Amino acid sequence: MRSKAGALLLCSLIAASTVIAEELPSIFGMQRDKLQVKPSLRLDGRPEPLQAASLEKGQDSPTAKSPRKAFLASVLLPGAGEFYAGAKKRAAVFFGLEAITVGLYLKWKGEGDDIEKEFRQTADVQWDPLSYLAWRGSTISRNSSITHALPCSTYIVVEGNLDNCDGSEVQQYYELMGKYDQFVSGWADVQDVNGNTVQPTQVDSVENYLSETRLTYEDRRNDSNVLLKRASSIAGLILVNHAISAIDAARTARIQNEDKSARLERRTRFLFTFYESMGGQVPMMMAYKPFY
DSSP states (O other): OHHHHHHHHHHHHHHHHTSOOBOOOGGGGGGGGGEEBOOEEOTTSOEEOSSOTTSOTTOOOTTOOOHHHHHHHHHHSTTHHHHHHTOHHHHHHHHHHHHHHHHHHHHHHHHHHHHHHHHHHHHHHHBOHHHHHHHHTSGGGGGSOOOOOOTTHHHHHHTSSSTTSOHHHHHHHHHHHHHOGGGGGGBTTOBOTTSOBOOGGGOSOGGGOBOHHHHHHHHHHHHHHHHHHHHHHHHHHHHHHHHHHHHHHHHHHHHHHSOHHHHHHTSOEEEEEEEEETTEEEEEEEEEOOOO
């Protein structure tokens, strides 16, 4: 009798194992095969399926958008990837930021370059490097606080121009002549403390000789530097906008490709289930959150 009862129980368990039922995720480990999940109940009493049968997992939608294409589009033009993915409002935000930042960059860069061109032209007319070099080579200059050599001086003496001088040296050339007192003797309107115009070799103390042109020159150079630094900073923001938009576009395209059931799969679910035990089905309430 015991053997017949055991065989009957084994057949019952095999038959029960063939019943079609949805399974919980693998977070339940080895106990997963012992769980038969009943559909969760909504407020109206009707069952809510875990996954819609109309779209199998992994099946592409006919209107699917490529996250890679969205990413590359926004790398080239912020907002383009979002527009491609169908998120037009997000596209407008990133494109608007791009338009504003690029506009500011062009404005500040253009103004800075114009002022730089202006003060360099002033220097070419009002500052004579040969006069400065004559003063530098005189005995009187040895009593002055000389701390910087004149960039491109070799090209000026030998060739008479800056054509073959390195670009960074040329930039230093135009910066130093207005920044430091030791270069005051090269300005055409250099004066002593009494307002008398003097010759370059008469400058015996660079701190006590002034040039109004030099002061104006330095102000304009500072104005140019401020604008060019702003342009440089805004260029960094442009790159950041490209990077953020590209990442956002790829994410948006991925989300847009998901159907409603796929989005539901990732939310925290609360399920009323039954645990199959030797004593029968035991009711259980469980919650899980898929991470994929």
